[in-house]
Each structure stands twice: as structure tokens, then as C-alpha cells.
Amino acid sequence: MRPLLAQLRAEITMVFTNGETVFLTLGIPVVFLLFFSVVHVLPTGVTHPVDFLVPGILALAVMSTSMTALGIGTGFERGYGVLKRLGSTPLGRGRLLAAKILSVLVIEIFQAIVLVLVGYALSWHPASGASTGLALVVMLLGTVGFGGIGLLLAGTLKPLVNLAVVNALFVLLLLLGGMLIPLDKLPGWLAAVAEVFPASALANALQQCLEHGGSVSGRDWIVLVLWAALAPVAAAVTFRWE
Amino acid sequence: MASISVDDLRITYGDTVAVDGLSFTADGGRITALLGPNGAGKTSTVEALEGYRPIAGGTARVLGLDPHRDHHALVPHLGVMLQRGGVYPMMGPAQALGLFARYYDDPADPAGLLDQVGLTRVARTPWRRLSGGEQQRLSLALALVGKPKVLFLDEPTAGVDPEGRLLVRELIAAQREQGITVLLTTHELAEAERLADHVIIIDHGRALASGTPAELAAGANDGSIRFTTVAGLDLDALATVVGAGSVLVESAPGSYRLRPAPGLTVGDAVARLTTWLAESGHTLGDLRTGPSLEEAYLAITGSRGEPEEVIDQTHGRRRGRGGRGSGGSGGSRRRTRSTTGSTGGDR
Numbered sequence: 001m002r003p004l005l006a007q008l009r010a011e012i013t014m015v016f017t018n019g020e021t022v023f024l025t026l027g028i029p030v031v032f033l034l035f036f037s038v039v040h041v042l043p044t045g046v047t048h049p050v051d052f053l054v055p056g057i058l059a060l061a062v063m064s065t066s067m068t069a070l071g072i073g074t075g076f077e078r079g080y081g082v083l084k085r086l087g088s089t090p091l092g093r094g095r096l097l098a099a100k101i102l103s104v105l106v107i108e109i110f111q112a113i114v115l116v117l118v119g120y121a122l123s124w125h126p127a128s129g130a131s132t133g134l135a136l137v138v139m140l141l142g143t144v145g146f147g148g149i150g151l152l153l154a155g156t157l158k159p160l161v162n163l164a165v166v167n168a169l170f171v172l173l174l175l176l177g178g179m180l181i182p183l184d185k186l187p188g189w190l191a192a193v194a195e196v197f198p199a200s201a202l203a204n205a206l207q208q209c210l211e212h213g214g215s216v217s218g219r220d221w222i223v224l225v226l227w228a229a230l231a232p233v234a235a236a237v238t239f240r241w242e
Numbered sequence: 243m244a245s246i247s248v249d250d251l252r253i254t255y256g257d258t259v260a261v262d263g264l265s266f267t268a269d270g271g272r273i274t275a276l277l278g279p280n281g282a283g284k285t286s287t288v289e290a291l292e293g294y295r296p297i298a299g300g301t302a303r304v305l306g307l308d309p310h311r312d313h314h315a316l317v318p319h320l321g322v323m324l325q326r327g328g329v330y331p332m333m334g335p336a337q338a339l340g341l342f343a344r345y346y347d348d349p350a351d352p353a354g355l356l357d358q359v360g361l362t363r364v365a366r367t368p369w370r371r372l373s374g375g376e377q378q379r380l381s382l383a384l385a386l387v388g389k390p391k392v393l394f395l396d397e398p399t400a401g402v403d404p405e406g407r408l409l410v411r412e413l414i415a416a417q418r419e420q421g422i423t424v425l426l427t428t429h430e431l432a433e434a435e436r437l438a439d440h441v442i443i444i445d446h447g448r449a450l451a452s453g454t455p456a457e458l459a460a461g462a463n464d465g466s467i468r469f470t471t472v473a474g475l476d477l478d479a480l481a482t483v484v485g486a487g488s489v490l491v492e493s494a495p496g497s498y499r500l501r502p503a504p505g506l507t508v509g510d511a512v513a514r515l516t517t518w519l520a521e522s523g524h525t526l527g528d529l530r531t532g533p534s535l536e537e538a539y540l541a542i543t544g545s546r547g548e549p550e551e552v553i554d555q556t557h558g559r560r561r562g563r564g565g566r567g568s569g570g571s572g573g574s575r576r577r578t579r580s581t582t583g584s585t586g587g588d589r
Binding site: 087088 | 292293294314317324327329333337344388
């Protein structure tokens with residue numbers, strides 16, 4: 001237990017003491033939420049953009065932590081031989097992975113609290129029938145899927161290639177994920193491509209839960225569950241520790 | 243039972259054979275060195291013993307356990323220093339040591355260890371901003387923090403400045419006094435000679451010789467006299483003076499080896515040599531008559547037992563085979579003269 005807690009503390013400390021990761025996981029989501037709630041330039045189609053933006057930015061926060069921060073960090077640890085070295089300590093791979101998963105969840109909880117508070121400050125009104133429990137399940141599924149994608153790239157690519165690919169994917173899914181721009185504003189073919197990725201399913205599902213107070217569509221469930229099931233397996237099969 | 247025992251070990255990467263039938267043992271209270279050129283199979287061997295890779299054949303046991311299969315039971319007792327890296331790039335020595343200490347049930351005191359490796363001054367400097375020597379010293383401290391029974395050190399002083407080397411060597415020697423089994427790899431002869439109690443010379447994945455540095459050196463000691471003076475001595479003239487049956491080699495420009503003929507004592511040979519040098523007006527540099535591990539190493543890894551001074555009886559001279567790049571003799575032309583051969587041939 002002590003090695004796990006020590007590792008968890010170290011993982012969280014490394015995220016919060018690294019300027020780039022803080023910018024990625026907190027800076028970008030908070031700035032986007034503030035800016036686009038106040039400056040109405042996005043085609044959100046609603047009277048109060050903040051109502052559309054809070055669920056979308058929560059999806060962005062999940063993606064930034066579980067895919068981008070986890071993927072880049074793990075890729076560099078692999079490149080620097082840290083993962084290899086930890087393999088010959090009593091920590092072991094199981095506890096290392098557990099510490100990484102727990103640190104992602106802790107950071108996401110922190111992000112969610114900050115974003116919800118900022119949302120309320122911007123007079124966000126969740127739908128009357130909003131289901132927090134369902135939203136948490138959806139975010140957990142998104143975390144598993146995105147985490148799998150991040151580790152799949154981190155475990156197979158060279159650190160600098162991984163950095164570039166993960167960052168590019170982050171920007172691409174930010175634009176195509178329905179987080180800032182509703183999918184129905186995209187050309188049909190582009191929306192069709194976007195719907196395959198977990199970003200749009202996550203954002204859409206969170207908007208259903210929080211903005212419309214409705215249930216999550218069957219298609220979003222399928223996309224989220226498939227990515228959550230397949231990406232971690234693909235990562236586990238292909239992961240190279242050295 | 244030896245704390246490390248390797249028997250007929252084979253390690254392969256696809257079609258490439260990295261280790262090919264290697265056998266040796268290492269025990270507590272001794273420093274054992276795997277000495278060999280780059281690519282000899284040293285790191286593969288050590289990493290198999292650390293449990294990083296499965297073996298293709300033979301047996302490897304550390305503290306009686308299979309390093310790969312019993313990895314979980316074994317790691318609490320191992321201290322590992324990889325050839326490079328292995329530390330979080332943004333983490334300072336104090337934080338890294340504190341973290342690693344918590345992986346173990348009964349760790350050494352991180353602050354004390356930091357002091358021992360001389361990193362207290364840079365305790366908060368991120369790993370990637372430390373010098374090469376400081377990084378190696380931190381890696382050593384991380385290997386020691388779990389109070390290991392077996393210590394694996396892959397090229398522990400590579401990239402370390404002379405002062406740091408002294409510190410690292412003292413620390414490693416101190417582990418021996420505690421009864422710890424130390425297995426290190428090095429391609430540097432001086433390192434093995436100064437540090438190790440037992441040296442295994444390996445190349446192409448096989449053990450070519452083993453013993454204490456003194457034993458290995460003695461094995462190669464054929465009573466040769468090594469001396470340095472100006473390059474391009476007239477070996478024919480000198481050979482005539484020293485006596486029939488003596489063998490003379492210019493192993494590198496200005497460096498010579500003289501093996502006195504049977505029946506001629508080393509003392510007499512030295513006397514004739516120095517007299518001739520003085521009469522010829524050449525200044526004598528170094529003169530050594532004792533055994534040398536370097537000779538043994540080069541003879542074993544470089545020429546595979548075929549002595550460089552073998553004389554082709556027909557042509558009177560023959561160019562020696564180059565060493566394997568270590569010891570500075572690789573690629574240099576060797577000039578050989580023997581009084582038993584003819585005196586023909588150009589110079």
C-alpha cells in the first residue's frame with residue numbers, strides 16, 4: 001500500500017508542478033469556458049452559451065487528462081528508461097498502472113470541481129432533470145477509452161513522435177468533438193468521421209445528461225463502450241516498456 | 243550456493259545470438275566484473291539476471307531464484323543501475339530517492355545516501371539538468387536505497403569525471419565490505435583492474451577467460467619486457483644485440499615488447515637493451531617487466547590466442563593482427579622482428 005500511495009503522490013505532484021501539464025489540464029479548459037461564455041462567437045445555438053459549454057468543456061478536461069497528459073507523460077517516462085527502471089523495483093507494473101489510473105481520476109475530480117464552480121460563476125443552469133450520476137458514468141467510460149488511446153500511442157511511438165501525435169489528436173478532437181462547436185454545424189461527412197471518435201460521443205452524452213436532462217443515446221453508449229473496451233486492450237497488447 | 247550462478251546461458255534476439263553458452267558464478271563480499279568490448283553480451287547477461295528478458299537456454303539463478311519467473315520475489319533484494327537513464331527527468335535527487343525509498347520495506351536513509359554520493363548540493367536540481375557524472379551517482383544511490391543483497395551495475399562509471407569515479411569506486415568497494423554481491427560490467431580495463439576481485443572476460447557472448455586480475459595477467463605473462471622510446475627503432479640491430487631467439491615487436495609507434503630468448507634472463511635482456519639504447523643515443527621511456535591485464539585482455543579478445551609475434555618462417559616478418567579497438571593498439575601497424583627469421587624484408 002505504501003509504495004502505491006507514494007507513487008500516486010509522485011504522479012499527482014509531477015502533473016501539478018509541470019507548467020505545461022497545468023496549462024493543458026486546467027488552463028485551456030478554464031480559459032475556453034470563460035472566453036466563449038462571455039464572447040458569443042461560437043455557433044452554439046443556445047441563448048446562454050455557458051449551458052452548452054460546461055458539458056463540452058468537461059469532456060475536453062477528461063480528454064486532456066486521460067489521453068494527452070497521461071500519454072505524453074508516459075511516453076517520456078518510457079523514453080527516459082523510467083518505466084524500465086521501475087520494473088526492477090518492488091513497485092511493479094501493476095501498482096505503477098494503478099497509481100497512474102488513480103492520479104488521472106484525482107486530477108479529473110479536481111478539474112470538474114473547478115469547471116463547475118467557474119460555470120456557476122458564469123450563471124450556468126443545468127437542466128432541471130440533469131443526472132449527475134449518469135454524467136459521472138459517462139466521464140468514467142470516456143476516461144478509460146481516452147486513457148487507452150494515450151497509452152497505446154505512448155507505448156509504441158518514440159517520445160517526440162508521441163508528443164506530436166498526441167497533441168495533434170488533442171487539437172483535432174477538440175475541433176471535431178462537439179465540445180466547442182456543435183456537430184450539426186460540421187459538413188455531414190466530417191460529422192460522420194467525428195462521430196466515430198469517443199470525443200463527440202463523450203461531449204454529446206454529457207450535454208444530454210446535463211444540458212437537456214435527457215438520456216444518453218444508444219449510439220453514444222456504443223461508441224463510448226467500444227473505445228473503453230478496445231483501446232486499453234490494444235494498449236496492453238502492444239505496450240513496450242523499454 | 244553462489245548468489246549468482248549462470249550456467250550455459252544463451253540469450254537471443256530473433257536470429258542474433260547475444261549470449262552463447264556463458265557460465266560463471268558470483269558471490270557475496272566480492273566484486274565480479276564482466277569485462278569485454280561493446281557488443282560482447284555484457285548488458286544482455288546482466289539484464290537477464292535482473293529479470294528483464296527471458297533466456298533462450300541454460301540456467302540463470304540469483305539468490306537461488308529464477309530472475310524472470312520469480313521476479314516478484316527477487317526484486318526487493320536487487321539493486322539495479324541501468325546503463326543510462328531510469329530517473330524521472332523533472333525530479334531532483336532528493337525527491338527521486340525519497341520516492342524509491344518508499345518502494346522498500348526497510349530502506350536506507352535517503353538524506354544520508356544523498357550525502358554519500360555527494361549530491362546534497364544539487365538535491366533539488368531536476369535530473370535532466372544534472373551533469374553526466376551526477377546522474378550516474380544518483381542512479382547508484384537509487385540502486386542502493388533498498389539495501390540490496392545483490393547489486394547489478396551496468397557501466398557504473400561511464401561518463402563520470404575522475405573525481406566522481408573515485409567516489410563511485412569507493413562506494414562500490416564499501417558494498418563489498420557489507421557482504422553484498424556486486425556484479426558490474428565494464429569495457430574499461432582500468433576499471434576492472436582497480437575494482438574487481440574476479441574478472442570474466444567475455445566477447446561474442448562467451449567467457450574467454452576468468453580469474454583475479456592478477457591471475458589473468460599472469461596467464462598472459464610470457465616474461466616479456468615492455469618499453470617505450472622513439473618510434474621506428476632498428477629492430478634488426480637490437481635483435482642481434484639481445485640474442486638469438488628473442489622476439490621484438492613494436493606494438494604501437496614507440497611502444498615495444500621484447501620477449502627474451504629461452505635461457506636469457508629478464509635481467510640480462512634488460513641490461514643489453516638499456517646498454518644498446520644508450521649507445522644508440524635513444525632515451526628510454528617506460529620500462530616494465532611485470533604482468534599486465536591489458537596484455538591478457540588484448541591477447542584474449544583481440545587475437546584469440548594467436549600471438550601477434552608469430553613469425554612467418556619463410557618471409558621473416560608478419561604484420562600482427564589488430565586488437566579490437568581497446569587499449570589504443572587497434573588498427574596500428576605492428577612491426578615484428580625475430581632473430582630466428584631471415585633478415586630480409588624492407589622496413
